[in-house]
Amino acid sequence: xxxxxxxxxxxxxxxxxxxxxxxxxxxxxxxxxxxxxxxxxxxxxxxxxxxxxxxxxxxxxxxxxxxxxxxxxxxxxxxxxxxxxxxxxxxxxxxxxxxxxxxxxxxxxxxxxxxxxxxxxxxxxxxxxxxxxxxxxxxxxx
Numbered sequence: 001x002x003x004x005x006x007x008x009x010x011x012x013x014x015x016x017x018x019x020x021x022x023x024x025x026x027x028x029x030x031x032x033x034x035x036x037x038x039x040x041x042x043x044x045x046x047x048x049x050x051x052x053x054x055x056x057x058x059x060x061x062x063x064x065x066x067x068x069x070x071x072x073x074x075x076x077x078x079x080x081x082x083x084x085x086x087x088x089x090x091x092x093x094x095x096x097x098x099x100x101x102x103x104x105x106x107x108x109x110x111x112x113x114x115x116x117x118x119x120x121x122x123x124x125x126x127x128x129x130x131x132x133x134x135x136x137x138x139x140x141x142x
Contacts, residue, residue, distance in 0.1 A: 001118050002026045004045040006036040006061065008054045016049070019107045020114065033060045040068055045075050046121040047114065052081035052088070065095045076117035
């Protein structure tokens, strides 16, 4: 699985990227929505993990998700945000998001959400780089 990670907080982005790499995912970590849009245009990703609030822009992740879907992005979308209002979570799902995690969250919860997206992507034909460890081939997968 190839994952695009958009997180502008360096400490959080580093921790998430390293946790994903430890689980044998391929990760492209970027810190701006412009860099994420460029990466998505140049490469194929199975999952995009998008922070909703990037810098001063409160809706950057939502705007990027709409832009990606309009451009034909077929991968899974996982939103991460400190915004915990029901309207925000629903908006993310309405924009084509597959999951929405509210910060703060633990690494185990984050990795499980990515695993669920990995399983969904595999059901739609994506190849998982994790081999037999891929959640979609595990008997305990959700």
